[in-house]
Amino acid sequence: MPKKTVVVDYQACDPNQCENGICAAALVCERKVLTQEAPYEMPDAKASMCLSCSLCVLECPKGAIHVQ
Ligand code: SF4
Ligand code: SF4
Numbered sequence: 001m002p003k004k005t006v007v008v009d010y011q012a013c014d015p016n017q018c019e020n021g022i023c024a025a026a027l028v029c030e031r032k033v034l035t036q037e038a039p040y041e042m043p044d045a046k047a048s049m050c051l052s053c054s055l056c057v058l059e060c061p062k063g064a065i066h067v068q
Contacts, residue, residue, distance in 0.1 A: 005047040012064035025056035
């Protein structure tokens, strides 16, 4: 079975819901898997670096982060 990894649901993500437009999910990821080019931008995911810990899933106010 393929390794689980982080996936961003870009239909659900709304950076306006995050404090100062900073992706709350990206903030908690110690591996910096999720990155933002600038505040209020949707995050990119370097999925190959993800440990599938799901910490980021709990932080996103829009439920836009999945580990699957
Ligand atoms: S925490 Fe969720 S809603 Fe906020 S920018 Fe990140 S993915 Fe989007
Ligand atoms: S599941 Fe863990 S390692 Fe992967 S992006 Fe989320 S916080 Fe980072």
